[in-house]
Amino acid sequence: MPLAFVDLDLFDQNIHAILKRAGNLPIRVASKSVRCLPLLKRILQADSRFQGIMAYHPLEAVKLSQAGLDDILLGYPCFAEQHIQAVLEEVKRGKKIIFMVDEEPHVQQINRMAQQFEVQAKVCMDVDMSTEFPGLHFGVWRSPLRTVNNVMNLANQIKKYPNVELYGIMGYEAQIAGLGDRVKGAGLKNTAITWLKKRSVKDLSKRRGDIVKALRDAGFELQLVNAGGTGSIETSKQEPWITEITVGSGFYSPALFDYYSQFKHAPAAVFALEITRIPASGIYTCQGGGYIASGETGLLKQPVPYLPMGLQPISTEGFGEVQTPIRYSGKESLQIGDPLFFRHAKAGELLERFNTIYLIKNGKIIEEISTYRGLGWCFG
Ligand SMILES: Cc1ncc(COP(=O)(O)O)c(C=O)c1O
CATH class of the missing domain: 2.40.37.20 (D-serine dehydratase-like domain)
Known part of the structure; x- marks a missing residue:
């Protein structure tokens, strides 16, 4: 001691509960919430609906790819030349690793490296799914892409870069997925959060739908429309344009995930x-x-x-x-x-x-x- 353990009976129970919650949708596994190769493999092997990994660092994606995993979406943009190059080396070997972008400099940098490596790089646009209430930014600060126009502008810029192709979009509704609504001792704050979440889901799902439609109408063939996290499976899956949901934390179900009204996983x-x-x-x-x-x-x-x-x-x-x-x-x-x-x-x-x-x-x-x-x- 100190030591840590994972109870596989509970872990497997969570795997099956997550599959059930997600209906028929494929699930991308958020590796940052697992950080253990054998357990990532165990999830992926448990069911064919577990498709691919969302990695949190380009060098992590490279390690996972070299360990035999494929279909890896980088959940966050990267910029360092060495990181992009390391990923592109894997791409050149035939592995599917998708970069995340939200501004032209990301695309420019990836394109420059991809030209050097003579490969085609796939990119995914991260669309901000926060909701603005008067005096309250309900969400996180990550991507500057908020509106249909923002997204269309970047999509059109991507077209100019010959070694980059737009593969999909991701909209992570952090304020739904990562925020409990039954927090112990939070009293009225839980009621307020329930109210905010309900309105935010309405706002963001319409926006996500409008964005997907605008891109498809303009001829962009999106292979991937990624949404959510452990805490938002029930709402993310309501949108017919979503092609996959990301889940990570629900497999271990740490303490912060005890506080949601929609589900209760086992402490694995x-x-x-x-x-x-x-x-x-x-x-x-x-x-x-x-x-x-x-x-x-x-x-x-x-x-x-x-x-x-x-x-x-x-x-x-x-x-x-x-x-x-x-x-x-x-x-x-x-x-x-x-x-x-x-x-x-x-x-x-x-x-x-x-x-x-x-x-x-x-x-x-x-x-x-x-x-x-x-x-x-x-x-x-
Ligand atoms: C982009 C993105 N998608 C999905 C998730 C969901 O992961 P989890 O299921 O661990 O909450 C996260 C977690 O932070 C994330 O950053």
Whole structure:
């Protein structure tokens, strides 16, 4: 300890629940929320509707391609020459890796490298799916492509670049997919979020539909219209023009995904900390534990106690870099050397803390496998 494990019975249960939620749509697996090659392969092999990967870094896409995976969509734009070149080397070998773009400089740079490599590069446009309410930008800040006009302009610019072809569009509705509407203790904020989400879905699905129609009417043959994430499957799949949904976090189902009204997946990824000190009766100090999730800071980003029942972090200390004190009021008799179990707030970030994880089946450890980090895969 510290150690992390994935309960394969629960992981497989989540795989099947996600397939069911997505209806008949193909699912692209968000690798950033898995960060473990054998588990990515397990998902892809579980059903033919799992088609392709959404990678989060070009060098990651290259590693995955070299490990035998194909049909990799880069979820985010990249610009560094070495990164684009590394991807194009794989493309030149016949692999399908699609770049993400949202402005002409991205396209220009990819085209320049693709000319040098004498290959045709596929690109996907990232369309912003945020909704503007008076005084509130409900969504994220990523792509400047918001309107039909913005998208058509870039699509027409792409046509000018001989070594680049427009392959599809992606519209990630982060404010629906990544924002819980049943957050513990959030009270009226949940009601407000439910209201905002409902209106935002109406706005963004119309916009996404208008954009797809405008592109198709103008003769662009979109091979891919990607939407969503774990938290938006039910709404994304309502749009008939969507060709695939991206899902990642739902496979491990970390703590932040406990707070959605539409679904509940099983907690498949867990970590254990060893009790190394007992500073006072009922307080157990563990080694390690400071695995705080990224994004807007706040209490929801710290790990969540799992087992035994009755664990409570101490608010003045939280989860520490090397030590974490925990109050315990349950029935077990805890000793130095015993484990306490927790869940991370987010999915993939937990695996950045461990070189290997254990796989559990029927309550027993069956294997120890490398994470990205254990393979030396670190993409910043
Ligand atoms: C572009 C994009 N699509 C989809 C997702 C959904 O991933 P997840 O299912 O892990 O929430 C993400 C996650 O951040 C994303 O950035």
